[in-house]
């Protein structure tokens with residue numbers, strides 16, 4: 001039986017799954033059970049499908065079941081939620097093409113049973129077209145199972161904030177955050193279509209059964225609002241609260257902002273672990289706008305923490321204990337302070353100097369997450385090696401590659417040496433880019449010049465962080481070179497390259513990121529291959545002596561109870577870090593727009609580090625300019 005208290009704040013049933021893979025397999029199995037049942041009577045199964053990263057695991061599993069277990073999809077009828085407006089079905093980023101490649105090409109589903117909005121309908125005909133789409137759903141008998149993802153605006157389908165619960169299939173304008181999220185796929189925000197055709201919220205609510213899936217930390221806050229907040233048009237996913245037959249499946253990272261995970265003491269009896277106590281006390285301090293040391297017994301009891309007080313109080317003792325604990329996360333010595341007691345420090349004093357290996361999934365993850373700490377480690381005499389796991393070449397605009405190729409050709413002309421291999425390569429790159437159709441895939445030559453540009457940027461950024469070129473490695477993991485955004489597949493080669501690196505360096509400290517990322521991202525794939533490599537090597541003696549530290553991802557912030565090591569930055573160190581990030585010029589998208597945040601990755605990093613310092617300050621600890629936070633990681 002469901003513990004009702006436990007779900008007290010939740011207005012949509014939500015299940016937390018072990019991994020996105022488990023969640024996708026579960027949904028695929030529900031879908032297949034229904035198809036099997038309907039196939040017995042030759043009646044159709046009507047599926048409502050989504051695109052994007054979230055459901056791809058379901059599609060892989062459906063294909064597997066079709067191929068390995070022989071399940072026929074010939075009676076299945078599908079309706080996709082949406083399509084960008086004004087792009088053809090052969091456009092590489094069209095949802096039509098996505099669905100063909102990810103699912104339909106691999107099943108025995110008849111083409112006539114597949115319905116995806118057509119992004120090329122004449123503007124004046126869209127109203128009639130959308131009505132017809134609705135009619136087709138009705139004619140098919142309505143949607144049996146609707147699969148949904150959730151956007152960071154809280155959109156479902158492309159129903160952006162402001163969509164009503166009654167809305168039907170229509171042409172909509174995309175929110176600027178949605179366009180920002182799609183910018184990578186479209187090689188720049190300016191290329192993202194402004195409009196889309198989407199089923200309405202009302203259309204979705206008419207489905208018999210709905211599954212909304214959410215993976216990764218970036219979905220956590222919007223998911224919690226949709227599940228626990230008041231239903232509102234300002235957050236379309238919250239309108240699903242009225243559906244009688246809906247379930248949310250979320251992984252731990254996406255569910256992390258739900259009250260039952262974030263503040264479990266409000267919904268059930270808890271065992272007060274030290275991390276939970278830290279979390280409760282820091283929450284209480286923020287909630288009552290008082291520094292920790294000023295919290296009173298009454299503050300605890302009036303805010304649902306009487307039990308904590310009974311077990312670990314009085315407030316005076318608790319306050320001091322947690323204040324000290326948080327205080328001890330702060331250190332200016334991320335590599336440990338040699339010849340000092342390390343009893344209360346996050347890192348061991350010895351060995352000194354340490355070999356610190358920093359893994360950056362894409363060039364610049366390192367400097368965004370821990371540019372200040374890299375500088376500290378170098379300054380304090382540690383041997384710091386930064387390994388860039390992927391080349392990052394997919395994120396380089398063509399214009400930058402052309403500029404670089406032109407420079408090679410111009411230089412050769414200056415020196416009258418125009419027949420070299422490099423010049424031939426540069427010329428072929430210029431020719432290819434000159435003739436390149438919109439969104440065409442780059443040849444290996446173009447990708448390699450783009451990768452070299454990012455190498456150059458990364459090396460300068462590292463120098464600014466105090467690291468010389470000889471300490472910088474570029475692994476170019478094959479999964480990235482073979483793949484494209486949202487469609488990466490890891491292989492044994494990726495793990496082998498990482499194993500080689502680990503065995504060669506045998507670090508005392510390993511810094512990495514990506515554990516909380518949405519599973520299709522470069523960061524999540526890098527984390528997975530790192531984890532596989534470490535597990536394969538788990539018997540190696542060096543691993544037993546290696547402290548592993550997670551640094552934050554570009555778009556992520558730590559909660560105070562997650563932080564095991566907090567490295568403060570002075571104003572000068574922060575400026576230096578921002579300079580480092582600034583060197584990644586190809587990642588500064590376009591000229592400034594009115595939406596400042598869209599192109600200011602360095603400013604976002606700065607604000608994030610400042611916010612963490614502010615959090616420490618508000619808790620009553622020292623007031624620093626900025627702080628980089630780290631979470632200790634254990635392989636098991």
Ligand code: F6R
Pocket residue numbers: 049050051052053054055081082148149150151152155156157158
């Ligand atoms: C896609 C769709 C969107 C996505 C949402 C999440 O057809 O309708 O609502 O589900 O934007 O996208 P991902 O899964 O890429 O995070």
